[in-house]
Amino acid sequence: MDRSRPRRSHLMIWIWTIFVAVAIYLPVACGALAGLSKGRYFLFPIRAYSFEWWQKTLDSLEIQRIVQTSILIALIVTVVSLVLGFFGALAFARFDWRGRRLYQKLLLLPIFFPQPVLGLALLLWFNTLGIQPSWHTAIVAHLVWIVPVVTLVIAIQVYGFDPAMEEAAADLGAGRWMILRDVTLPILWPGIWSGALFAFLLSWGNFPLSLYTAGADSTIPKWLYSKMVAGYTPMVPALGTMSTLAAATLLLAGGAIAGFVKARRAR
Amino acid sequence: MTNFNRRDTLKILGAGALAAGAPLGFPGAALAAREKELNILCWEGYNSAQVLDPFREKEGATVKAESLTNDPTMINRLRSGESKVWDLINVNNPWARKIMYPEKLIKPLPKDEFMPYFDKMLEQFHPPYKWAMSDDGSELLGMTQRFGPYSYVVNTDKISRKTAEETGWDLFNDESLAGKYGILESDDWNVFNIFLVAGLDPFKEHSPEEMKAFEDTALKVFKGAKLIGDIATMNQALISGEIDLHMTGGTYSVSPARADGFPEMRAITPLKGPMNGKGGVSWIEVTSTVNNPELSPLAPEFLKYVQDPEVAHTVAFAEGTFNPVAQMGNKACFDLFTKDELDAIQWDSLEEEMARSVEYDIVPDYEKALDLMNNAKRQRS
Amino acid sequence: MNMTWTEQSETARMGAGQSETARAGGGRPGEGADRPALPVLQLVGVSKRFDDFTAVDDISLDIREGEFLTIVGPSGSGKTTLLRMLAGLEQPSEGNITLRGTLINDLPARRRPTCLVFQSLALFPHMTVGRNIEFPLKAKGVSAAERKARALELLRMVRLPEAYYGKNVMTCSGGERQRVALARAFAYDPDVLFFDEPLSALDYKLKKLLEKELKDLHKETGKTFVYITHSLEEAMVMSDRIGVMRAGKLVQVGSPDAIYGQPQNRFVAEFVGEVNVIGVTLSNGAWLSQETAEPVRLVLPQTMAGAERAAVVIRPEYMKFLAAPGDADNVVSGRVYNEYSLGSRIQYQVRAGERVFLIEMSRSQIRPGTGDGEVLIGWNAEDAIVVEA
């Protein structure tokens, strides 16, 4: 009797978790439905289904350009945030130095900051500097938020890293570069990999920062919003769904690669 | 803060360091490429793929368009220093003539090239057309295209067109409709309409008593609104039956719903009102070239491009909102409109509705009214 | 000290209204105190499988009231799993565990009158020493004042100053934490205490000290202790009985002397310490070793009835250097190739063919023969132990 109780409560936890997870994806599914509706306005059950909006979305030059911009921003953000985040994480978790505690906390502040306000603040700053907002400035804005996230993600890996291994490598005659390449990086690789995924996907999905700082350039979320506010067509949910599918594919591919590498290493 | 009060010092400091942080070319480096680049700040429609894609292909140019849904924001963007970014700005009637030109945010167009286009427009736009010209009438400030009346939109299955037209703005004073109407969010246009609901002419100076009446009306109107939202939300809510009518809509906002098979949704212009007897307001967009030191040579080309009958028709039926265009005065353009399209833009009653409307103008005490309205909006919960 | 403990122990028991379940299990304290053979816990054919891995394999064992039983075995031999089943943290896949005659297979840990001291100690890091010790009392609903009194008493018992009551447990040293964990376990007032290698993380000196203290506490409290460790040395110091585990099986249970002196098989013999083990086979009524350079006929203390194969165990201290082949029952010739100092003794390694024999002598003895040349070594039949191969 006593043993059945944990089992029952575990079952309740499973049910609750699945319920919440379904709720999380419910609106995503509704959006996908709306993108397949022939009519501009959504009525359920859908009166007529059509791939017309998907086709239009795929055909649009403008959307091609926006997708390119989004990818470009996300790629650059990924690379820069990995470089900054890698060293930032070493400073966060690997080295003991005066000011580390303060550094750890200051670094987290941008994460603990409402993004619309951060976006506006950056806009004001760029304006004060006389820099015109464009996708370049959007990169800077994304970085302000994403670098701390990536740093944290990598730092968690760094915590599990025994510095004695670096010392051992140095003792065995390895140079600084060789230690980095053959010891430190391979061990931190899972953290770097998930940091890269986070960086790319968070940039890909970010709206509030892009809204204020991308100027005349548009990213997918920004385009979706501006069309939602004025000029709504089912291209909005269609592109939203495509973007979601793209992110999911990337995440799955990322997971698969990580799994593959892990499996190969285990052998 | 005293150390920081020199903007230039900051600029150098910041630009240098940002360049270090994000080693990317900044727009300054891209000056040479402006021949193939055009940036448009506009109302929704001009930023659609149907309008821009052919131009992109034709010119091989990078065209970026950002749409905003209100005039003050766009103009403020220029003021804040973005006049170096944009080439064209598309705002409503009074702004070019009364604000942007005096503030040197836009520059005039060559008259000899652009005046002839006005001849082919609908009669009311024949030259010299007031809102396209500078105050002294000497300069051509922009090109007109889309226009339309806007007051409110009703679901005529719920409230007949006749009732709606005859009742006028008092619809929003009717307590039995509280909770059944929405407000299309557009702060400046909301201000006009609340003046009208209060029985006041928005486009003049107001006495303290009148402002009090405005405030009371604002409180009541916002409290009674079921929702405040954008065009898509309003149409979706009308079609879903969440609301029966909404304030601050017109042909421009309801036409996509009409085109989508909901002809019972209709923009209404009241028969009478407090503006010398008129109750409706109309808008006419004027597109001007920004006073950009590096103005793209494509800016005038684009203005000409949209005058083309085919393109004008596309502009009228760009995604988002469907509108009558001034170029319908040209038969070549008018003939492109199908019956369904004319129905969507309520062509049947367009002329009389325009006749019942005043062209909107600057509200002299806009800022005060806006503050009052925002206060009222917050108290709606 | 002893008296105080017993008295306090009784009051705490009554005050807490504890032991309903424990006693209801059939124990009548006091009664039958003179019958040491009564098992507190009895395991019959207990096995535990995780998926296709058998951690504990068909173990039967009686744990006697008041004894200090130690289970030793190399890591992975299943001793921790066995202990967790006894403590109620795992359920056996097969077999029965009874507590004073009552089946307790499925009785969860918190209903058993037993208590486990974890390898990690599992001290609650966010609580003071005092609150840690009071935890089991709080779980029983003992009043705050009584809890504190009891905690202070237990601090004394484990030889910690009372001032430690309010100390942050994370600031205690390893040995102190050890004592806090013990005090906490005693606060629960269990009939049986289980220990999962609690001393393994401590340095040698501290370990030795605590081993003895633990032994003292066992005597003072009269509780049943079940202790697991991979160190036979630790087991020898403290235990009344030792059980040796290997690959999920209990291979021998006995007193420390028995385990040391009469290992039942080669594994136990080798686990107990450095020994010479020679495999032998029965051939025409004589035992032959194939492991030396050429087969040697050996004289063994007793015959293993029916066995064809066996192992002969000779402890290094029973091996001798021989002046002449007749000086011992069994003689091997070889060559000395290493010499280690073990402090009071010296160990020699003698190579005979492929085999290496270990010989230990006290420093005062002099090794016959000189240099690294040929030597004769040997042992007497009565000094060897024959075990299962």
Next chain:
Amino acid sequence: MSDATLGTSSTVREKQGKERQGRSALRHLSLPAGARCASPILLFMALGFLAPLLTVIGFAFAEPRSFAVFESFTLRNFAEIFNPADTVWMSFAWSLALALLTVAALLLICYPIAYGLVRVFGRWSSLVSIAFVFPLFISENVRLYGWTLFFINHGVLDGLLAGIGLSGPNVLFTPEITLFGMIYTYLPFMLFPMTLGLSMVPGDLIEAARDFGAGRLMIWREIELPLAMPGILIGALLTFVLAAGAVAEAKILGGQSVIMISHDIENAFTYSQNWPRGAALAVLLMIVIGGLSMAVMARLDLDRILGRR
């Protein structure tokens, strides 16, 4: 035994800090290395985060409706905001109240899931985590609009219920649905720190407590909750802060039935053409949020939380 050498708790903690992973040997060498590694990121943050915040502060003290940052100094923006006739305090109140409710609701919603991730789901844990982290990568506008489509009249819910002769609840365009949207949007921000927190509770402590006869409630209250508290605190802080600055939920789902403070800030920058007022509002929000963040973070040991030791 080393009892005598033990000093006060603070010196001991310091000592433990130094002993971390036998780092002491390299301490002299690594002291500059850490700072060196941190410097690029610090420089970037100084320019990308600190400088913009200073600019906002600069604007907050500029003449209303001007762009004269760092050129004029006035308190008028703040005076206006604190003028009782100005109802902007209501936006603050709504934002903070809804943020508080969001935190409370998420604590309840996420706890069982976080517990499941740490102790129940086993090898399914990573899959479940991915399922919950993924929505972060979809723009929140799209997801919130999906809820509108779900709840609206003749939407998915209504349409499905109509099939069995019922009609959907009238929930859109209310403060309640705004709250719902915020709970929905910020769920991952509570879930993951909370999971991190719960995973810091060693399993053997729970077992030990159970062994001592502690019931579930006691284990939860005395062991699990206090030990998981740092993670829970981070989650609560993060969701509170993000929800306090939220605006999309009120616009897309709530039909602006309540006006959030970020909406007011945004409006000041757009319709009102009053950047300094917007900046002043932003400064006030920053004070609330920054103050709270600093206060909570000062109590946290990030090494322990993230390094799990």
